[in-house]
Amino acid sequence: MRIGEIAALVGVTSRAIRHYHHVGLLPEPGRRSNGYRVYSVRDAVVLARIRRLTELGLGLDEVRDVLADAAGRELMDVLAELDADLARQESGIRERRRRLARLLDGPVSAEEPVSPALAELLGTVPTTGSPMAAKDREHLVLLDTTGVGGEIYAALAPLAEDPAVHALYERLDALDGAAVDDPRIPPLAADLAAAVPDGVLAAIPSDGPVMTGLGEALLDDYAPAQAEVVRRVMAALAARVAERGTG
Amino acid sequence: MRIGEIAALVGVTSRAIRHYHHVGLLPEPGRRSNGYRVYSVRDAVVLARIRRLTELGLGLDEVRDVLADAAGRELMDVLAELDADLARQESGIRERRRRLARLLDGPVSAEEPVSPALAELLGTVPTTGSPMAAKDREHLVLLDTTGVGGEIYAALAPLAEDPAVHALYERLDALDGAAVDDPRIPPLAADLAAAVPDGVLAAIPSDGPVMTGLGEALLDDYAPAQAEVVRRVMAALAARVAERGTG
DNA sequence: GCTTGACCCTGTCGCAGCGTCAAGGTTTCT
DNA sequence: AGAAACCTTGACGCTGCGACAGGGTCAAGC
Structure with missing residues (x-):
């Protein structure tokens, strides 16, 4: 042949x-x-x-x-290992298909494949017109991807429907073109820091990747006056974490 | 960052x-x-x-x-297609795992992953000492892989337990070192050709890959006298096929 | 004798999605 | 000052072949 x-x-x-x-x-x-x-x-x-x-x-x-080898004993070993590997692949594929099904069957506007917990949270917060709130949604999606998510959603859930929180976002939005020494900055920072629940702080490890690199980069994402607010809020929160750690 | x-x-x-x-x-x-x-x-x-x-x-x-795209409509299309692809992969993996399970759970000596039909047939034929029978088993496994298998197993099943067939194999084995003009060759070829059921011939397409290249190569696989027998059997079978075609 | 078509040969690049050196420069901690 | 831990570009490695490129070979038909 x-x-x-x-x-x-x-x-x-x-x-x-x-x-x-x-x-x-x-x-x-x-x-x-x-x-x-x-x-x-x-x-x-x-x-x-x-x-x-x-x-x-x-x-x-x-x-x-x-x-x-031709022994046949070796063959069984290889086949058993192969089967285990295929089983892993199969469960991996099934997991992916589950997540896909959630996206395809779920709410029509599920434009991002996020964890179920975050999806539920975002579902309860209809998109307001606030640019700052939109940014925070993006940041939440980011944290969700990093795996930090989880426990903080429960702590955030009550805030989502709180009208006082919406008012805070509006005050932050209003600082879009303001100067960095705007007098509205210090009180807003204090109010924002006070509004952050302890549960959120507890869920973010202080030596993890979130704290290591995100801090400074986060500031560049905001207009100057807003960045100043964020800076003050972060300082206040850091103080709270330190206090909790030593107390 | x-x-x-x-x-x-x-x-x-x-x-x-x-x-x-x-x-x-x-x-x-x-x-x-x-x-x-x-x-x-x-x-x-x-x-x-x-x-x-x-x-x-x-x-x-x-x-x-x-x-x-960022539209979100495109995303759904891609995801749906992806899901279909994953579904195909999943069923493929499951199919492989089924066949693996047959090998792992099945009879201990299932040293070859063959089709269920052939596995059953081979199971009914305990390995005799006949080298020719062993060769035929190999050839059957080969045909099984090519996909020709299928219907011919039913036709072969009754032969497997027929003592007369075993006698034929012994006569063939006996020709191992014989000369190509050994007088036992013509009658054996006739008896072998007569023993081949019509069902086997019907299942092998005459223009397929099996007939195209296998013929000559098959002869090299045997000792000279045995090859002569095979040659005669093949000629007789070819005549039977032609006769059936025109009749 | 010449062409056409179906084969055959070797050798190389391409593919997905990075991991893993290689060989250096920078920053930072001690 | 030296080591550890970063960063940079660039190139090869991995799987299992498919798809070329650039040829030779063979049988058949004109």
Whole structure:
């Protein structure tokens, strides 16, 4: 048989067969005078074994091990390990499909694939016109991705529907073009810091990635006067954390 | 933020981020005077979106499409298609695991992953000492892999337990070192050809890969006298097929 | 004898998504 | 001052082949 014939017989491409030769999975057969490879039935039997094993999902080097070993005991080990690996893949795929189903079936406007807890929280807060609130939503989504999320949502839930909080956002929005020495800044910072629940602070580890790099970068995200507010709030919160740590 | 900080924050490697820059998924941010990249919170938000989408299983170019589109309608299409793809993968994995389970739970000596039908057939035929019978088993496994299998097993099943068939194998085995003009050859070939059921011939398409290349190669697999028998049997069977075709 | 088409040969690049050196420069802690 | 821990670009590695490129070979038909 020539390579195309054995390929058609076993049901693989001739390119694959040459690849198997190249990687030493199937020994190079003899050649005719014109250079064509000449295959025997035994080659076909081996090649068929290779095809069956690769179809099961074994890698080519695992196939090589199995073929070389020929004991059958090794085969069982490899197959068991393979099955475990497939099981992992399967559960991974199922998990992804669950999350996809949530996005596809869920509320129409679920434009971001976030955790269920955060999705619920954001669902209770209809989008207001506040740019600052929109920014905070983005930041929450960011924290959600980092894995920090979790426990802080419960602490934030009551705030979402609090009209006083909305008023705070409006005061912050109003500082968009203001100067950094605007007199409205200190009282707003104090009020904002007071509004942050302890639960939120407790959930953010002080040596984690959130505190390490986020701080300064966060300020660049705001207009000058608003950044000043954020700076003061962060200072106040840091003081509260330190106080709690020593007290 | 520097690259390591944003990487830790979002939960990806800095190498991945540079890769995203390289493929244009995330725009290159500004640099400090020392060449270090400087990231903003907005970068982190985008990067987090990228991470969530890739975790769902989207390819990087699909992620790029979704980010560029930003409509949300496109997203749903991509996600639906992705879900269909994942469903295919999942069923494929399950199929493989079914076959693995058959091998792992099944009879201890199931050393080859073959189709259930062939496994059953081979199970009914305990391994005799006949080298020719062993060769035929190999050939059956080979045909099983090619997909020809199927219907011929039913036709072969009654032969497997027939003592007369075993006698034929013994006569064939006896020709191992014989000359090609051994007088036992013609009668054995006739008896063998007569023993082959019509169902087997019907299942093998005459223009398929089996007939195209296997014929000559098959002969090399036998000792000279045995090959002569096989040659005669094949000729007789070919005549039977032709007769059936014209009759 | 010449063309056409179907094979065959070797060798190389491409693919997804980064991991992993290599070989240097910067910053920071001690 | 030296080490640890960052950062930079660039290039190769991994899987299992598919898809070229640039040729030779062979059988059949004109």
